[in-house]
Amino acid sequence: MRDNYALDAELYDIVYADYVDDIGFYVDEAVAADGHCLELGCGTGRVLLPVARAGVTVTGLDVSKPMLARLGRKVAALPDDIRSQVTVDHGDMRSFKLDPQFALIYVPFRAFLHLMQVSDQLDALRNIYRHLRPGGRLILNFFDPSLEYIVAHSGPIGGALHTTGESFIDPRTGRLLVEWATIQYSQHLQRIDQYYVYDEVDQRGRVVGRLYRNLQMRYIFRWEFEHLLARCGFELVALYGTFDRQPFIQSGQELIWVAQRPVAG
Numbered sequence: 001m002r003d004n005y006a007l008d009a010e011l012y013d014i015v016y017a018d019y020v021d022d023i024g025f026y027v028d029e030a031v032a033a034d035g036h037c038l039e040l041g042c043g044t045g046r047v048l049l050p051v052a053r054a055g056v057t058v059t060g061l062d063v064s065k066p067m068l069a070r071l072g073r074k075v076a077a078l079p080d081d082i083r084s085q086v087t088v089d090h091g092d093m094r095s096f097k098l099d100p101q102f103a104l105i106y107v108p109f110r111a112f113l114h115l116m117q118v119s120d121q122l123d124a125l126r127n128i129y130r131h132l133r134p135g136g137r138l139i140l141n142f143f144d145p146s147l148e149y150i151v152a153h154s155g156p157i158g159g160a161l162h163t164t165g166e167s168f169i170d171p172r173t174g175r176l177l178v179e180w181a182t183i184q185y186s187q188h189l190q191r192i193d194q195y196y197v198y199d200e201v202d203q204r205g206r207v208v209g210r211l212y213r214n215l216q217m218r219y220i221f222r223w224e225f226e227h228l229l230a231r232c233g234f235e236l237v238a239l240y241g242t243f244d245r246q247p248f249i250q251s252g253q254e255l256i257w258v259a260q261r262p263v264a265g
């Protein structure tokens, strides 16, 4: 499968350095699970490291070697007592095989949307189910697809290059990174192809370089995912729309799923 994150794992950390909205939620859920937790698509540890620092025994799994290499360096710098609770594995959420039956498996920050086919989604959900202890939970989040946004980014001019209004400082060079993007929705495939360009701007305002990032995702509708969960044997515990656990009540909110392997499952 294609590695969306191979290009620049450091760039990932620069772009998402300020995104912390979900971290407290996942830390609380991991502490409450009271057992070994597994993060699928753990990336460079944006969520996994705070979970570990909260005293949770956690395994992180990711398909991208560059992302894991960066995470490995961060784990190596942890104090001994925290580092000893963290395991990092290279693998695919559709096919990994690990020994423990986990109390919680969580998939933050829309990583599940990188599964591009229904067969991939089913393989991942069934594999997650097998790795949960009875009563163990699956928690994941992804965006609720907005029909207005999809229409705006479909068809011949849907993928036009535009500035996103976002910019970042690259700590490696001190230069400003000005973000541009094309976002193309293919409605019949429920697929999004995102292509990001970062203009590197020096202190004198000159564009002196470019960085690039690609992302492919398959968006999932609310009722579609309820059916997928049921098809794989999960019970739905909660569907939140916000990370402070308000129920999902309107489109445009995040879809935050809490499901469990039945106690007698």
Ligand SMILES: C[S@@+](CC[C@H](N)C(=O)[O-])C[C@H]1O[C@@H](n2cnc3c(N)ncnc32)[C@H](O)[C@@H]1O
Pocket: 004, 005, 040, 041, 042, 043, 044, 045, 046, 047, 061, 062, 063, 064, 067, 091, 092, 093, 094, 108, 109, 110, 111, 114, 115
């Ligand atoms: C949006 S990043 C999330 C990283 C991290 N969990 C966070 O919240 O910052 C998605 C991650 O999922 C990983 N990923 C994509 N498909 C995967 C798969 N089939 N199995 C395991 N990891 C996968 C990517 O390599 C990437 O690191």
